[in-house]
Amino acid sequence: MAIPTRLKVSHGEVFPHGAFVIGDVEAVRDFERSTRERAVQATDKESGVLVWSVSVLDADPDARKDVKTVTVKISAPHQPVPPEAMPGMPFRPVEFEGLTVTPYLDDKRNRIAFSYRATGMRAPQSGGKPSPRTNAEAA
Template identity: 50%
Template sequence: MALQGGRIPVRFEDLFPYGCFASGEVTAVADFEASTPTRKVQQRDKETGLPMWAVSVLDADPAARAANKSMQFKIAAADMPVLPELPAELAAVGVPFVPLVLEGLTITPWLDGAKIALSYRATGIRPVPMPVKAPKGRDPITP
């Protein structure tokens, strides 16, 4: 299988077996090279030409290392993706983070000095089907 642009497709369930949560709003990604102090330009995807958006997410896996708990996903989409509504069950117990499913996930490895780093992308966002089920062989997650 040939990889286009070095992007490796990955299933949401494999990357986030416990799910993930948006830890902020969806924002436009700035094109720092094209922007000026008085004119901000939004970054465009090099393959599709679509505007780039970003969302920070938290991995819900309790065993994830602290350094790997938070990551930013870039999304190429004509319109700004909209986060799902916070489910009433979670809002009632004070959970401030919105559970979501990222669609069309890819990972691109790159060198950051002597370390391998990963760049994360998605093609869209959708709500998590409720109720949330635990991965096979693991304890259920209760909000």
């Protein structure tokens, strides 16, 4: 049996209190193919599409300071556009589609860490909170 390295999760499982975009969506650099003079954008090893990254604030009030802000990499053929900011607020509530998590060992901190990937992002269906899980997401 082959165990996938990317485990499918719902947005609500990772961000039960919601999430907010706090930076720009940026191209991820492929360090193996790039040179000093020519940057090459990374592509997803499974789908072959371009990879983008965005910094996200986890709205969980109990989240530890060192995991309050995470990076989510998005595999998409074009640069994803974050949802609009809430009126009067600098933050943009977000919900990720096709979210996966990959656990790995963080040697520097000697503990398990997580890498997040998605296939898209959208405005949450209900304010800043994640949409309820569907039966398809729960499976």
